[in-house]
Amino acid sequence: MRTQVVIIGGGPSGLLLSQLLHRKGIDTVVLERKTRDYVLGRIRAGILEVGFVDLMREAGVGARLDRESHIHDGTVIAYEDQEFRIDFKEMTGSHVVVYGQTEVTRDLYDAREAMDGKVVFNAEGVTIHEADGDAPYVTYEKDGSTHRIDCEFIAGCDGFHGVSRQTIPLDVRREYEKLYPFGWLGVLSETPPVHDELIYSGSERGFALCSMRNENLSRYYVQCSLSDTPEDWSDDAFWTELKRRIPSKYAEALVTGASIEKSIAPLRSFVTEPMRWGRLFLCGDAAHIVPPTGAKGLNTAASDVHYLYNGLVQHYHDGDSHGIDTYSEKALARIWKAERFSWTTTNLLHRFPDQSEFDLKMQLADVNFLRDNVNAQKVFAENYIGLPY
Incomplete structure (x- = not known):
């Protein structure tokens, strides 16, 4: 088999890239290790930046998203029993969209x-194979046979544990990582959200x-120990703990119910550089967490x-390789800013096992500064709704 671009990974990033390229007449093949039902069974994030929504529309898959999604013009920050709201609309003129990743993937x-x-x-x-040469190809096993796809470019959208990043030699790639000493216990329940x-x-x-x-479908999380398992937490224990960690007015209004999904995710900050090696490009979790x-x-x-799609279109339609040649540089410049925002927001509100009394006072001061300073809120809002591409 021959194609122009092999995309490894059938999650939302690989599917979105495939759909965008298809509409520009660029042929792709997507390789997914699991089944469609398995991929759609993964519960993931549901907050979308406007830039993501615009890409979905450009890919021709924005109709249901526009019809069923919810626009959020702000968010609430709470610390113990105090709270304040950051108004995205007022600070930036924009918003975020609530639409589950499972639904994004289904649409794609x-x-x-x-x-x-x-x-x-x-x-x-x-x-x-031969990603650093002029004639790359990909092999895979299916139904007891080995298959080969010759191609011109490879997009590695296969996540943190995928093969794509590991293909880049160790003397070429450099990895930066921070592991956090806790996880998030997440519960999905068929209950109305406690707040809009x-x-x-x-x-x-x-x-x-x-x-x-x-x-009628809520997602709640509590910080937990990395040694915990979902089985350690009954539904009653989860709801009791959640109520202890949110302002009392929300705890009193919280509607509880049986969980329909419960899982624990460790927290990690991770970036690999570069995001391109020869004709192989890394996208999404394959390159950063x-x-x-x-x-x-x-x-x-x-x-x-966005960067890879536009670079490939520029290459195929205009014969100009500038977009793909600068892909890694452009992508990483934005990624590190997103890493910074996620890291600072994590430090703002989590409890760390080695925090001193001084550290806790500094954390509270950071929260109060965000509450009282309109410029700090504007910076937070600009990062939350998404920095420009």
């Missing part, structure tokens, strides 16, 4: 099927987040897609 799969896009599921043992905007809450017991997917504080994970993948 439906679009690829409608256009007869080439998606190979259950592609095992994917291996990248997100609540980021710090307390002496640790961090909590009140989020949502729609009017952010803590979920600040909702940047899926949105940083979207910015990568």
Whole structure:
């Protein structure tokens, strides 16, 4: 088989890149290790920057998103029992959109099927060959046979544990990482959200987040130990702890119910450089990870897609390689700013095991400065709604 671009990874970034290129007449094949149902079963973030929404529209898959999503013009920051609101609309003239990653992925799969896009599921043992040469190709195993795809470029959208980053030699890539000494226990419940905007809450017991997917589907998180498992937390224990970490007026209004999904995610900040090696380009989690504080994970993948998509279109339509030659530099410049925002927001509201009394006073001072300073709120809002591409 031959194609112009092989895309490794059938998550939202790989599918979005494929759909965008398809509409520009650039042929792609997407390789996904799992099944469609497995990919759609993963519960992920649901806060989208306007830039991501615009890419979905450009890809021709924005209709349901526009119809069913919820616009958020601000967010609530709480610390113990005090709270204040940061008004995105007032500070930036813009907003964010609430629409689950599962729904984004479903829309993209439906679009690829409608256009007869080439998606190979259950592609095992994917291996990248000759990425640093002029004739790259990819092999994979399926149904007991080895298959080969010759191509011109490879986009690695296969996540942190995928093959793409590992293909770049160790003497070429450099990795930067910070591991946090806690995780997030997340619960999905068929209950109405406690508030019509997100609540980021710090307390002496640790961090909590009140989020949502729609009017009857809520997503809540509490900071927890890395040694915990979901089985350690009954639903009653989770709701009791959540109420202790959010302002009392929200705790009293909280509607609880049986969890329909419960999981623990460790927190990590990670970046690899460069994001290009020869004809291989890294996108999304294959190149970088952010803590979920600040909702940047899926949105940083979207910015990568923006730069790579436009670079490839420029290459194929205009014969100009500037876009792909500067892809890594442009993508990383924005990624490090998103990493900074996620890191600072995580430090603002979480409890760390080695914090001294002085550290806690400084953390409270940071919260109060954000509460009282309009310029600090504007900076927060600009980062939250998404820096320009």
